[in-house]
Amino acid sequence: MKTQVCIIGAGPAGLLLGHLLRAEGVDCVVLERRSPDYVLSRIRAGVLENITVSLMERLGLDQRLKAEGLPHDGFNLADGERLIRIDIAELTGGQQVVVYGQTELTRDLMDAREERGLEVIYEAEETVLFDVESDAPYVPYTRDGTQHRVDCRFIVGCDGFHGPSRKAIPASVGMEYQREYPFGWLGILADVPPCNHELIYANHERGFALASMRSETRSRYYVDVPLTDKVEEWSDERLWDELAIRLGPEAAANITRGPALEKSIAPLRSFVFAPMRHGSLLLCGDSAHIVPPTGAKGLNLAASDVHYAAEALTGFFNKSDNDAIAAYSDTALARVWKSERFSWSLTKLMHRFPEDGPFERAMQQAELDYIASSRAAQTSIAENYVGLPV
Known part of the structure; x- marks a missing residue:
């Protein structure tokens, strides 16, 4: 099979890029190691920045997002006793974020692939990238026991942290920047109304908590726990009790409890790989960077990568423009x-680290007090939360 662009990974980043390229007449094929059902079973974030919403609007695939998404004008920071509301709409000239599950966004992109002529090959296993330093890279893979091969001009790795794309860049070329955090987020998904119409990030003496939602009837909550904890140690009742304590009395009074639809512990990591382009290979999303979920940047960062990659690739094929490809990684x-800075700083502010003592705690409290009383501080947070310009 020959194509102009071979995209590795059919999560939201890979599908979004595929649709953008097809809309501009660029030939591409998407290879995905898993089945469609498996891809849709992954529970992920659901707070969308302007860049992600605008790309769906540009593709005309935002009908469900507009109908079912929950626009948010702000969010809250809590310290166990008070809520500090960050009014992002008022502080950023009317901008919003939209709560819409990543699974639903992926479903929208998947459902449109046949109509839009986007070829996605699922269950493509044993994928390997060859000759990425040349102008004629190729990707062999196995499906149903039969070997296949895709020849292309560019490969784009949208295959996540553990995928093969980043590994195709020689160690002598790439640099990894990493910070692993000494806790994970224990999350519960339940069909109950949220305790607040906006997100709450809480810093409590017992640890961090987050009150979030997927819809007006489905809620997502988190607490941070030591990495040694097991999900089995946390009954639903114990987790609801802990959430009520950490979120503070105002939120606790409005918590509706219910059985867990899903419960898991996710480790936290800050990770950046540079460069994000090597020869004919471009990296997008989690294949190049990971952020802690504090601040909801993961999917939105992938969307901004896709925006830059789509602009660069369409310029190359439609206008013979090499400059954007050359600049992709730096851009x-x-x-x-x-x-990464915003996610790291918000994580440091809202979590208790094992090595922290009274001084560090006093600094956290002073920072929260400053944020509560300073429009300038709130504006900085709001600008970052709603998403920096691309």
Whole structure:
């Protein structure tokens, strides 16, 4: 099989890029190691920045997002006793974020692939990238026991942290920047109304908590726990009790309890790989960077990567423009590092680290007090939360 662009990974980043390229007449094929059902079974974030919403609007695939998404004008920081509301709409000239599950966004992109002529090959196993330093890379894979091969001009790795794409860049070329955190997020998904119409990030003496939602009838809550904890140690009742304590009395009074639809512990990591382009290979999303979920930047960072990659590739094929391809890594990384900074700083502010003592706790409290009383501080947080310009 020959095509112009071979995309590795059919999560939201890979599908979004595929649709953008097809809309501009660029031939592409998407290879996905898993089945469609498996891809849709992954529970992920659901707070969308302007960049992600605008790309769906541009593709005309935003009907469900507009009908079912929950626009948010703000969010809250809590310290166990008070809520500090960050009014992002008022502070950023009317901008919003939209709560819409990543699974639903992926479903929208999947459902449109046949109509839009986007070829996605699922259950493509044993994928390997060859000759990425040349102008004629190729990707062999196995499906149903039969070997196949895709020849292309460019490969784009949208295959996540553990995929093969980043590994195709020699160690002598790439640099990894990483910070692993000493806790994970224990999350519960339940069919209950949220305790607040906006998200609450809480810093309590017992640890971090987050009150979030997927819809007006489905809620997502988290607490941070030591990495040694097991899900089995946390009954639903114990987790609801802990949430009520950490979120504070105002939120606790409005919590509706219910059985868990899903419960899991996710480790936290800050990770950046540079460069994000090597030869004919471009990296997008989690294949190049990971952020802690504090601040909801993961999917949105992938969307900004896709925006830059789509612009560069369509310029190359439709206008014989090589400059955007050459600049892709530097352009994408400039925004990546700013989002990494925001996620890292919010994680440091809202979590209790094992090595922290009274001084560090006093600094957290002073920072929260400053945010509560400073429009400038709130504006900085709001600008980052709603998403920096691309």
